[in-house]
Each structure stands twice: as C-alpha cells, then as structure tokens.
Amino acid sequence: MAIASIDIVCENSKTTLDQWDRKHSWHPFTQMKEYAALPQLHVERGEGCWVWDTEGNRYLDANASIWTNAHGHNDPEINAALKVQIDKIAHSTYLGLSHPLGAALGKKLADMVPGVLSRAIFSDNGSNAVEIALKLSFQYWQLREKPEKRLVVGMQDGYHGDTFGAMAAGDSGGFHGRFDPWLFESRVFSSPACDEVNGQEFSADTEKSLSELKILLETEGTCIAALILEPSIQGPAGMRLQPKGFLKEVEALCRRFEVHLILDEVFVGCGRTGSMLACDTESIEPDFLCLAKGLTAGYLPLAATLTSESVYQAFLGSFESGRGFFHGHTFTGNPLAACVALKSIEKLERLIDSKRLKETIAYFGERFEEAFRGHPNVDEMRQRGLAAAIDLCPGEGREAWPIDERVGMQVCVEARKQGLLLRPLMDSILIVPPLVISSEEIDFLFENLKTALSAVLKKISN
Ligand SMILES: Cc1ncc(COP(=O)(O)O)c(C=O)c1O
Numbered sequence: 001m002a003i004a005s006i007d008i009v010c011e012n013s014k015t016t017l018d019q020w021d022r023k024h025s026w027h028p029f030t031q032m033k034e035y036a037a038l039p040q041l042h043v044e045r046g047e048g049c050w051v052w053d054t055e056g057n058r059y060l061d062a063n064a065s066i067w068t069n070a071h072g073h074n075d076p077e078i079n080a081a082l083k084v085q086i087d088k089i090a091h092s093t094y095l096g097l098s099h100p101l102g103a104a105l106g107k108k109l110a111d112m113v114p115g116v117l118s119r120a121i122f123s124d125n126g127s128n129a130v131e132i133a134l135k136l137s138f139q140y141w142q143l144r145e146k147p148e149k150r151l152v153v154g155m156q157d158g159y160h161g162d163t164f165g166a167m168a169a170g171d172s173g174g175f176h177g178r179f180d181p182w183l184f185e186s187r188v189f190s191s192p193a194c195d196e197v198n199g200q201e202f203s204a205d206t207e208k209s210l211s212e213l214k215i216l217l218e219t220e221g222t223c224i225a226a227l228i229l230e231p232s233i234q235g236p237a238g239m240r241l242q243p244k245g246f247l248k249e250v251e252a253l254c255r256r257f258e259v260h261l262i263l264d265e266v267f268v269g270c271g272r273t274g275s276m277l278a279c280d281t282e283s284i285e286p287d288f289l290c291l292a293k294g295l296t297a298g299y300l301p302l303a304a305t306l307t308s309e310s311v312y313q314a315f316l317g318s319f320e321s322g323r324g325f326f327h328g329h330t331f332t333g334n335p336l337a338a339c340v341a342l343k344s345i346e347k348l349e350r351l352i353d354s355k356r357l358k359e360t361i362a363y364f365g366e367r368f369e370e371a372f373r374g375h376p377n378v379d380e381m382r383q384r385g386l387a388a389a390i391d392l393c394p395g396e397g398r399e400a401w402p403i404d405e406r407v408g409m410q411v412c413v414e415a416r417k418q419g420l421l422l423r424p425l426m427d428s429i430l431i432v433p434p435l436v437i438s439s440e441e442i443d444f445l446f447e448n449l450k451t452a453l454s455a456v457l458k459k460i461s462n
Pocket residue numbers: 124125126127128130159160161162230235236264265266267268292293
C-alpha cells in the first residue's frame with residue numbers, strides 16, 4: 001500500500017485515492033453510507049470557473065466551491081499577491097500583535113461597510129463570525145447594566161452555521177434538531193416568503209412577518225439582546241428571498257425596541273447580489289455585520305465581524321474590570337488570508353464598477369427563467385443576483401417522491417456526467433456560480449442541468 005505523502009500523492013491512481021477517502025475521510029453534511037455507494041470525484045485543479053478531477057475530466061463549478069468563489073480558480077492576480085506574502089510570513093498571531101495586512105484589511109472593511117461599523121474582529125469561518133456577533137451583543141448589554149437583555153430573535157429557516165450559538169440563533173431543525181436540548185433559548189418570527197426571478201417579485205407575506213416581529217418585540221423587547229438574519233437571500237434555506245423594503249422595516253423595529261441588528265452576510269456579502277453588500281442596496285446600518293465565504297474569494301478561511309466604535313468603547317476598562325472580550329482563534333486574521341481578502345476586494349470593486357457583474361446577473365436571470373419557467377417538474381423557482389434555486393416535483397397530480405428517492409442528489413450526480421458540479425438541498429437544486437461566469441458558461445450551465453434533469457426524470461419514471 002502506498003504511503004500518503006504530499007510528494008507522491010499526485011502519482012497515486014484514482015483507485016488508491018478512492019480507497020484512502022473511503023477508509024479515512026468523513027465528509028461534512030454528507031450521509032457517508034450514500035457517499036460510499038456513489039462514484040467519487042477528487043478535484044485536483046481549477047482554472048477560471050472550471051475544475052478538473054484526477055482523471056482529467058472538466059466540470060463547471062456551479063457551486064462556486066460552496067459559495068465562496070468570486071474571481072474564478074487559480075486567479076493570477078490573487079496568486080501573485082499570495083506568493084509575495086508567503087515569502088514574508090505565513091502566520092503570525094493576532095492575539096495582542098498586529099501585522100500590516102490585518103491592519104490594512106481592518107481599514108479597508110471599515111471603509112467598505114455602511115454607517116458606523118469601524119471595528120473588525122477577525123476569525124476563520126462564518127459560524128465563528130456569528131458566534132462573535134452574538135457574544136459581543138450579550139456582553140455589551142451586561143456592560144451597559146442591562147443584563148436582562150439576553151434573548152436572540154432569528155428568522156424562520158435561518159441558518160447561521162453549525163457551532164452552538166449559531167445553531168441556537170438559527171432555525172434549521174432539519175440540520176440541527178438533534179442538538180435542541182443543548183441550545184440556548186431563542187425566538188423565531190416567520191419569513192416574508194417571496195419569489196423573484198429576473199428582478200420580478202412575486203407573492204410575499206411581509207405583513208405577517210413584520211407583525212409577528214412587532215408583537216415579539218412589544219412583549220419581550222426588554223429581554224431581547226439581538227435580532228439576527230440573513231439579509232436579502234436565505235441561501236441555505238434554498239435561496240428564500242425577502243421583498244425589497246422588508247429589511248428597512250426590520251431595522252426600524254430593532255431601533256425602536258433597542259435591539260441589536262446582526263446581519264449575517266456570510267453568503268450574500270462580497271458581490272453575490274450584485275453590490276458589495278446586501279445591506280448597501282437598502283441602506284441598512286446594522287450593529288454587527290458578519291462576513292466570510294466570499295471575503296477571500298474561495299481561497300483561504302477568513303471571517304470578519306464588524307461593529308461600531310460605540311460598541312467597542314463599552315468594552316474598554318482596566319484589565320481587572322473584566323470588560324475585555326475573551327474570544328479569539330489561533331488563525332484569527334491569518335496574514336495569507338488577509339492578503340487574499342485585500343486583493344479580492346480590490347478586484348471586486350473593479351468588477352462592480354465596470355458593470356460587468358450587473359450584466360452577468362441580468363443574463364443569468366434571463367437564461368434561468370427560459371430554462372425552467374413552466375417546466376412541469378419545477379414547482380418553484382427563485383433567483384436574485386448570482387444565486388438561484390429550483391424546487392423539483394413529480395408533476396401535477398402525482399404523489400410526492402419518497403425522501404429516499406433522493407431526486408435532487410440524483411440530478412447532481414447525473415450533472416457531473418455533463419461536466420457540471422452542483423449541490424442539492426433535498427429535492428431543490430441550488431445554483432451559485434463564481435461571480436465571473438461568462439455568458440457561454442451560463443448557457444452551458446442551464447443546458448446541461450436541463451439534460452441531467454431529463455435523464456433522471458426518465459430513469460425514475462421507468
Ligand atoms: C448565511 C450563512 N451563515 C453562516 C454560515 C456558516 O459559515 P461557515 O460554514 O463558514 O461556518 C453559512 C454557511 O453556509 C451561511 O450560508
């Protein structure tokens with residue numbers, strides 16, 4: 001049996017890699033029994049919107065490497081910046097020390113985000129960015145002599161990550177229900193379910209959602225520390241959208257009842273909806289803003305939680321006062337990741353200013369609509385920015401597919417044969433390409449997704 005050393009790993013056959021993976025890996029959000037029965041795919045390299053597996057097959061990355069990739073894989077400018085930094089230093093702690101890239105990124109983010117958010121706490125993933133926002137809010141109210149403000153309000157189907165605080169603030173029973181006994185108490189208000197494709201909004205239940213929130217705040221506002229939600233698009237819930245104007249109302253209610261507003265822009269931030277931040281579009285000024293995923297364009301793990309000078313000031317005092325914020329991670333503010341973030345933001349600003357992103361989104365929306373509007377097996381479709389979802393169904397008058405039929409998963413596995421990488425959410429297909437996807441690649445995406453869908457529907461109807 002070959003040894004898994006980095007020098008020889010590329011020379012090993014696919015069969016050996018399959019064996020190592022089957023025997024020693026435990027993939028996240030994956031039923032490993034199902035995985036073991038599927039053909040394995042080892043992504044070896046990438047270029048632009050494409051990745052190649054160990055056998056030389058090419059795939060369009062329509063999952064943007066789990067919603068992170070902005071400028072394509074193997075981007076020459078980001079690579080060059082990274083190479084310069086790696087020759088200086090790969091890591092140096094941010095606990096009580098600084099480095100030039102961390103300082104520069106803090107400044108860049110403060111300039112980039114809305115309103116009074118001038119302080120950044122770095123971490124290394126979206127869940128941690130959320131944990132930090134929650135803990136800052138809890139501690140802030142203690143420091144301001146309002147320790148009764150402890151509750152968190154989240155929105156229906158909210159997802160903020162898999163750590164305990166993020167699970168408690170979220171509403172992803174399907175993922176996290178097992179851990180309920182260990183989660184702190186929280187409240188949930190209904191989401192203003194809204195459909196949109198190609199800039200056109202359909203049905204939304206804004207009034208119900210806002211009146212539920214208002215009642216919650218009227219009855220328990222004095223005990224509520226923070227409200228957290230994913231603005232504009234709830235990606236992990238299957239690209240659930242909010243109607244325009246909704247966020248502004250939520251912001252006003254938070255202000256009225258003295259409740260912190262935490263915006264989780266882990267998914268929508270950094271260009272996904274067409275602007276740098278989703279809160280920009282509606283001029284919202286949150287108390288805390290969480291960024292991760294696209295912040296480093298799919299290169300390295302980095303997250304940031306932004307807050308205001310006035311929150312920051314509340315934490316100042318002598319060491320003995322215990323007002324300091326005791327939360328940090330070993331790789332907090334890693335210099336390589338900070339360097340990538342700076343370069344990526346610079347590129348993103350160019351992409352947005354050039355209007356190319358806007359044009360790409362318009363084309364993506366048109367082609368998405370053409371591909372699936374009226375399809376007998378598409379129950380609902382949603383799209384905003386470069387994020388879209390179709391909910392599959394057996395067709396009118398037909399009984400729903402049994403869960404274990406795994407139709408969404410079958411479509412994604414079939415799509416690989418057409419050179420397309422996608423990830424399902426039950427029987428929904430989520431489509432999240434890199435921000436630099438071209439028109440030809442968008443055509444390729446929808447044509448091949450349709451082909452894969454037809455093949456699976458044919459197979460399961462036999
Ligand atoms: C909106 C949102 N918040 C938080 C997270 C958690 O981020 P991470 O997986 O980096 O912990 C995710 C991940 O998908 C997300 O989409």
